[in-house]
Amino acid sequence: MAYRPICAEYAKRLATLEGDDFQLEVCTLLSRNFFGFQFIPDKPSGDGGLDGLSHNHTVGYCCYGPEIAGAGLTSADIKTKVLSKFYSDLRRIFELDFPPSAKKNATPIHSENKKLSSIVRPGSKLTQVTLCCSWFEDNTIIGPLNAKFDEYKKISKLNYIDPACTLTFQGPHQISTSYAVDDQAMLRLEQPDLMKALNKTPIASTQPPPDLSAFEEKMQVLADTFPQKKNSINSIRKRLLEDWGKSLQVSESLNNTAPNIYKKYENLIKDVANKALEQSMTAGPSDFNTILSKFREGIALRLKDELHFPPEEIQNIAAQLTAQLVGECPIDWRP
Structure with missing residues (x-):
């Protein structure tokens, strides 16, 4: 055999x-x-x-x-x-x-x-x-x-x-x-690598890709729809950019330190991105908060159940990955 x-x-x-x-x-x-x-x-x-x-x-x-x-x-x-x-x-x-x-x-x-x-x-x-x-x-x-x-x-x-x-x-x-060895057994041994990869991620964010035109257009749609919320939208924009940069760092660190986990992580991102594209077809600017919350919760659950990420890291990474999906446009609320 x-x-x-x-x-x-x-x-x-x-x-x-x-x-x-x-x-x-x-x-x-x-x-x-x-x-x-x-x-x-x-x-x-x-x-x-x-x-x-x-x-x-x-x-x-x-x-x-x-x-x-x-x-x-x-x-x-x-x-x-x-x-x-x-x-x-x-x-x-x-x-x-x-x-x-x-x-x-x-x-x-x-x-x-x-x-x-x-x-x-x-x-x-x-x-x-x-x-x-x-x-x-x-x-x-x-x-x-x-x-x-x-x-x-x-x-x-x-x-x-x-x-x-x-x-x-x-x-x-x-x-x-x-004895039967499965993916969960591998994940147990990869957890040290996972922690190492997550701990390598700097606190300061890196710059997202240089082409921010689509992202800025989406933020402008929010600003036009809710002019009275200008300060809040600026804060949201800043947080999304920071989280987007951190999400890119997580992917890079996983790829370098825990490649087996990285493959599963990338597959999760692709799957969530496809679902986001479908749901964004009918979304409008008034749905942006609901759709972000929904994807954060769904991603957090999958990080826990499928990839066994450490509980103390799940919420932050889910928020960062959601921001990446906003930045790269699978999540969209433009008319």
């Missing part, structure tokens, strides 16, 4: 997550794939070695996103970190720990894991343990993990482990192909 582009892109982005960010994303993906998936927070007093449970508490998940960005670690260094972390998780699941004065290569002994007794469903035992890691660049990590898993199984009391329990190690590519 071909490796779908969305899976490849998701795996690439998943590999960049570290620490809690990786754990949260993997558990979110699992919760959308398995009805009844149980996320296990590490409060209070730890998670007992498990980050999640599925299949009626018979499949356990341990997640680890090693913090390696900019650390100058070699593959051997990272492999050591990953092995150490998962060995520790497995000992807790098997209820094992080293004696206080244990020497190197000592055999762990039984150590009751009281936390698991309050997490795992009574009577349930794990038949599968899946280790999820953001790093899988060395296949020789598989052997040591399975060897240690078998060693711990032999000396454990198996209070929470079925004797036939097996172990699986999954990196970003395995995770992206083992």
Whole structure:
């Protein structure tokens, strides 16, 4: 089966997550794939070695996103970190720990894991343990993990482990192909890029395109229709020009920083613009406030439901995009 582009892109982005960010994303993906998936927070007093449970508490998940960005670690260094972390998780699941004065290569002994007794469903035992890691660049990590898993199984009391329990190690590519990855999964990983793109937008507005003749004509129609509202119309004109400039900045920033979101954003703009052209056929100057409010509300809803923009940014961007539609003339109230 071909490796779908969305899976490849998701795996690439998943590999960049570290620490809690990786754990949260993997558990979110699992919760959308398995009805009844149980996320296990590490409060209070730890998670007992498990980050999640599925299949009626018979499949356990341990997640680890090693913090390696900019650390100058070699593959051997990272492999050591990953092995150490998962060995520790497995000992807790098997209820094992080293004696206080244990020497190197000592055999762990039984150590009751009281936390698991309050997490795992009574009577349930794990038949599968899946280790999820953001790093899988060395296949020789598989052997040591399975060897240690078998060693711990032999000396454990198996209070929470079925004797036939097996172990699986999954990196970003395995995770992206083992579970259903959709547009919403991609959007979750693109949110950091989205925030970065929105935060790059300067507060000061850029100049709209040089040809403002149509825009100015529409504002003049308002001025002629409502001569007593001259000051208000001037304020509206100024705000629309500023918002139009900011909207162009948002598009440019999205294109440069979050191209996948930008494609969806552009499609949304085209769709709204087509609807605006149709509705403007019967609109007059007295409708300008109603039509602007209607499009702002509709755009805000779509930014929330379809593109999952951050709530604190939606209203401003909807107003800016509406101003762009006024400036570029899909929204029109001229007779």
